[in-house]
Amino acid sequence: MAVVIDLLQWPAMLLTVxxxxxxxxxxxxxxxxxxxxxxxxxxxxxxxxxxxQAWALIVLQFCLCVMNLRxxxxxxxxxxxxxxxxxx
Numbered sequence: 164m165a166v167v168i169d170l171l172q173w174p175a176m177l178l179t180v181x182x183x184x185x186x187x188x189x190x191x192x193x194x195x196x197x198x199x200x201x202x203x204x205x206x207x208x209x210x211x212x213x214x215x216q217a218w219a220l221i222v223l224q225f226c227l228c229v230m231n232l233r234x235x236x237x238x239x240x241x242x243x244x245x246x247x248x249x250x251x
Contacts, residue, residue, distance in 0.1 A: 170212040175207035186234070191242035197237040202228060 178200045185197030205228040212220040 178204035201231040
């Protein structure tokens with residue numbers, strides 16, 4: 164089981180790279196896909212970090228998850244034609 168969890172770092176890394184690529188898109192649909200990939204990679208990194216006892220990585224992933232949820236909300240609001248926040 165530890166070997167399987169240890170292998171999670173590779174799909175987590177690939178999802179993170181794919182997410183970063185999609186976030187740079189001008190299309191809201193593709194940016195939302197990027198945020199979904201980021202959230203999935205956050206979950207995989209937490210699972211992997213727990214097994215590796217990488218506590219700082221786990222805390223980082225929770226912080227990044229909050230930022231990704233904020234980005235998802237802003238992207239969804241902009242795609243629906245809502246007001247864009249100027250200060251945040």
